[in-house]
Amino acid sequence: MKNLWKYLKKYRFLYVLAIAAMFISVFLDAMSPQITRHIIDDVIVGGNMKILMNLLLALIGIGFGRAIFQYTKEFIFDYAAAGIGSGLRKDLFDHIQTLSMDYFDDHNTGELMARIKDDAERIWNAFGFVGMLVLECTIHTVIVIICMYRISPILTLLPLAIMPLIAWYALKMEKGLGEVYDNISEQTAELNTVAQENLAGVRTVKAFAREKHEISKFKKHNKKYYDLNMQQAKLLIRYQPNISFLSKILMISVIVIGGILVIYEKMTIGELGAFSEYANNIIWPMEMVGWLSNDLAAAVASNKKIKAIMNEKPVIKDVENPVWPETIKGDLVFNHVSFELDGKRILEDIDFTLKKGKTLGIMGVTGSGKSSIVNLIQRFYDVTDGTILLDGVDVKELPLSLLRGQISVVMQDVFLFSDSISENIKTGNKDATEWEMVQQASISAEAHSFISKLSEQYDTVIGERGVGLSGGQKQRISIARAIAKESPVLILDDSTSALDMETEREIETHLSKLTHSSKIIIAHRISAVRNADEILILSDGKIIERGTHDQLMKKRGQYYKTYQVQYGEEEIKWQSIQAE
């Protein structure tokens, strides 16, 4: 729990205040029966009418007093718990965002969501009403025990003997429940993942008419979730009623043993009456112990999971004294770069120089390592051998935020946020991006014309992942997003695949005018790379051909073959049509 002190600290004085209010509230609670007794004994039986009004006013006063202090206490606990829970949630989210790609490769969205949502909530509760009740029970018990001791120290041994037993049960229950909660929390994540995948892949599900299959998959996990919850209930049932049984035993043994003490004249009958009343008063906090330890166990289990994430260190982070260059021109150099992931060689000896404003084209078969080059430039992963230099500085020496801020990538897998189109285009530079820039970038990405046709134009809110837009429209918005950043390095990773030839060509023309940016274009279509200053052909992570379009055509190698497939016959036919 040490990790939580950071959040708790801020509220420690408020908690003290709340506990004070709690004491007063408990005290007033004890006062109330005394007043009633006076009314009955002195006024009704004794006939002393003079004090009636005072007593009655005291009764109302106690009601109001209790109301005020109870409210103070509850509100403070809610206030502090909400603050602690929210703070924890923010830090957890911020931390998760700093983690490296390999962490996200291994952890499902559903799982991480469960941590930020459910686990943070359990801790929130623990500092809120659960914590409040624990304290209240403790205060109550202590006060009652003190009162008991003042009546009969010997009889007080009884509750003191039974309480360790109750504590033992509570501890055992806490331990058992802790394990179950670990499993429940994992199963929640699993259930989350199943449902999340189903929702994210709803198009695939419906395309195959697999709704029934999906339902049965969910049912299986839902049943498991049920079983675990039953397991939790059974543990609760094993211990909790026993605790309340023990508190009843306390009651009866006070009467029997106390009664014997009275019979042997070690105690008066009045004292026994008062003592048994107190014993009665101690029952509810003891019965509460059961379900309070239940909730605390859940919070402890959740805290463990959150701690595990917080202890996760990003693999890729800034070096201690990063270099802060004033401006980045955009000269990019791959110096004999090799890259391995999970023991598999992905890239081998990649070597190229891209001067400011020039364009590099990369082609290669599926899985040849094209996208890995992009990942390395942005430092989603680190190179295994060799170096990558940006303006002559090793990218590892640059602060991550600076490095990534200088590179705009249009990814293969278009991701747009459920937000307005203009907000989407501004991503990464929200404050500084001018409206003119948004529009200018959209025009360059050939997106302006279709955006203008939408009912709310740039303010149109698009669905998560850009649902509602066609593949080509999504790609154009993501290209606009990259252009709007005006970064020195612009990378297009197979990002015109869903566009028709005409649009692609238009975009290409616009891009060629961006002389301030170095460009890397990864594509399958010759048309996308043919005007590049250098074209690399990758195969199995190695460069097998390189040169300009004309040079490569002369080589009659892989590039030429690809050209033949894409254009060969067509061009010959085209020429014959032209000739006609």
Added chain:
Amino acid sequence: MAVNSSRIDEEQKEVLKKDTILRMFRYLLDFKKQISVVLCIMAGTITISMLTPLIMEYAINVCVVQKDVKGLLMLGAGALILFLLFLAGTKIRMRLMAQVTNKVLLNIREELYQHIQTLSFGFFDSRPTGKILARIIGDVNSLKDVLSDSVTQLIPDLITVICVAVIMLIKNYRLAMAALLTLPILAIGLFLIETTVHKRWQVYRKKTSNLNGYVHEDLSGIRIIQSYAAEKETKNIFHDLVDQHYKSFMDAVLIADSFGPLVEITWGLGGFLLYFIGIKIIGVENVGIGTFLAFSTYIAMFWSPIRNLANFYNKLTTNITAAERIFDIIDTEAEIVDQEGAKELPALNGEVEFKNISFAYSDEPDRLILSDVNFIIKPGETIALVGPTGAGKTTIVNLISRFYEAIEGDVLIDGHEIKGVTLNSLRSQMGIMTQDNFLFSGTIRDNIRYGRLDATEEEIIEAATAVSAHEFIMKLEQGYDTVISERGAGLSIGQRQLLAFARTMVSKPGILILDEATSSIDTHTELLVQKGIDALLTGRTSFIIAHRLSTIRKADRIFVIDQGNIMEAGSHEELLALKGAYYNLYQSQFA
């Protein structure tokens, strides 16, 4: 449909709270037997609890006073037996109740999930995934306490309150009226608090849902966020959402926390009125000391369950909004469902006909995406759809698989109106491949098998081989047993697409739809896949949306789609000869 983003609160239909509450408790009625047993056991345990003070009283007043040690011990032993019975009863009761509540949650969650599966794309497109998730998991869970407390607390407390009130009225109705005079104040107070609090809890739930939606979106797009160094922006948004969530919680508890204090105040006032009216107005001599004594006990017995009831009411208000959000989805009608008496579509021949088809999205009924489209496709024909993005190509194929419904006209397959056949029989005979090929976390084998659940190992390998996926799968350390994670770690987009191809291949569809399905595959792989696709195409009606001419050229007929209609149709050669839109498109590739 207006699209809801993570940062905007959802709209929700207003329903009567009473209806929601009744509807929620109706789920408990499925367990009448268990609940009656629970109630019987509770009758027993409550009796024991009531007897306990009497036993104590007897022990002190009789045994101790008469110095009867033996009697005292006997009484103790008797009480012990009663407590053991109580213990056993409680255990059985708790167990039954746990079963009932967890089963109800299981059922509600299942019903919700099943219902969501029937909903159309419009539902999913118009709100973030995370928000739907929040309802399936979080909202359902928050009903747990309300359901179990309603049986184990609400019922006995209500019975106690009613019994005590009746006894008081019988004993002395005037005094009873005095004692109960504050009840209306309490009721009005609770009602006033509740109306405000309910709205505030609704806001709180929406804020929770926003939070959930945003976290889901952020984690799904973490790559883009890190790539654009946008962590600060997303952090600001998230912190803002957390602050809003926090504020909505504080707004709610600011009022909700006064439930308890209100009871305290009315209790105090109730005591005041009882004694003031009893002593000053009615007069002690008219009431009798004994009755006064009894009433002071009854008052305590009356108010403590009232306090519990107020607590329960508070909990109910907090959580009823969760139930509302669940029923809101369950009540959302699926736009596209099987018609009554829908028939199974027999094994496909593959004739497709569009008869006067017009289409517009429901939120923009005036903007026609397709207007009066007509065509007939013969079985086995391959049709390529070309045209600028957003021209309506995808809409045409979506209408064939009935993902959307035309606003006018009919789609016929083999002469059957597709509206008249079951969705399952229609879609399970179609092979639909889109750009975003979703793979599920699981092994490669399971993902391919998704196309046909009873496919054998041989069929899976055969399909993978046909689409040239087998080669790269075998290069993976664990071959077909390789587990694909959500983000498809280790697999390139092209490889994922090949797996999706294999998945469609194994399903042996009657009609094939390839919606830009090969756009992320390189030329070399496409050549390999092409053989597989060719095999797949033979004898099957196919629709291909693509930008690459090499793919388009081979089609039997090419439709040029623009401005919501077919502008040109014919074979590659015919269209070139026409020197129209297709000719221009073709030209642009070489210019």
